[in-house]
Amino acid sequence: MKLLHLDSSALGTASVTRELSAAIVARWQDKLPRLEVEYRDLDTNPLPHLTGQSLAQSDPAEKADAARVLEQFLAADVLVIGAPMYNFSVPSTLKAWIDRIAVAGKTFRYTENGPEGLAKGKHLIIASGRGGLHTGAPTDFQEAYLRQVFGFLGVTDIDFVRAEGVAYSPQHRTDAIAAALASIPEPTRLAA
Numbered sequence: 001m002k003l004l005h006l007d008s009s010a011l012g013t014a015s016v017t018r019e020l021s022a023a024i025v026a027r028w029q030d031k032l033p034r035l036e037v038e039y040r041d042l043d044t045n046p047l048p049h050l051t052g053q054s055l056a057q058s059d060p061a062e063k064a065d066a067a068r069v070l071e072q073f074l075a076a077d078v079l080v081i082g083a084p085m086y087n088f089s090v091p092s093t094l095k096a097w098i099d100r101i102a103v104a105g106k107t108f109r110y111t112e113n114g115p116e117g118l119a120k121g122k123h124l125i126i127a128s129g130r131g132g133l134h135t136g137a138p139t140d141f142q143e144a145y146l147r148q149v150f151g152f153l154g155v156t157d158i159d160f161v162r163a164e165g166v167a168y169s170p171q172h173r174t175d176a177i178a179a180a181l182a183s184i185p186e187p188t189r190l191a192a
């Protein structure tokens with residue numbers, strides 16, 4: 001079984017979502033010793049923004065990296081993505097990665113009955129961090145966006161391991177991280 005682990009926080013060792021995503025992967029590795037884990041830090045190793053030039057695929061290195069990203073996504077059984085809320089949405093580095101995996105004919109297609117996601121059967125765990133409180137509020141364009149875009153690609157088995165309100169006080173942050181760590185889903189849905 002393959003697990004793809006991504007981080008996108010720009011806050012390095014002070015990051016909440018990096019702590020959560022690492023804990024999720026460690027828990028899964030502990031339970032599933034044969035798990036194959038691949039990792040990409042989208043902050044230190046970002047993909048370029050999707051531009052007219054990149055769509056034309058004129059840069060061989062960029063073309064190869066984009067192909068590798070798509071392959072990694074398609075091959076993964078489990079995805080663990082550190083996705084903080086930045087300016088009500090996701091970091092642009094994560095958006096740049098999503099722009100490379102949303103590929104017509106590969107991960108979605110349009111049929112007579114409407115759009116169909118082609119990346120089915122994956123389990124996605126989002127390590128979510130937010131300074132304020134947004135659950136159920138119209139201000140949430142981060143988790144709602146991720147649920148929409150991954151659902152569009154066929155990934156509907158999604159868990160959110162969420163620490164929110166972390167900017168209120170150090171105690172809020174500590175409590176939110178503890179609650180998030182306690183909510184990590186067990187790797188029971190897929191066999192090793």
Ligand SMILES: Cc1cc2nc3c(=O)[nH]c(=O)nc-3n(C[C@H](O)[C@H](O)[C@H](O)COP(=O)(O)O)c2cc1C
Nearest residue numbers: 009011015016017084085086087088129130131132
């Ligand atoms: C650039 C930036 C933008 C942010 N925008 C928001 C925001 O719109 N809403 C919010 O509630 N928190 C916001 N925050 C707070 C983060 O969501 C919070 O610190 C979270 O823990 C970030 O995850 P990280 O520590 O893994 O980077 C922002 C933080 C940064 C650095």
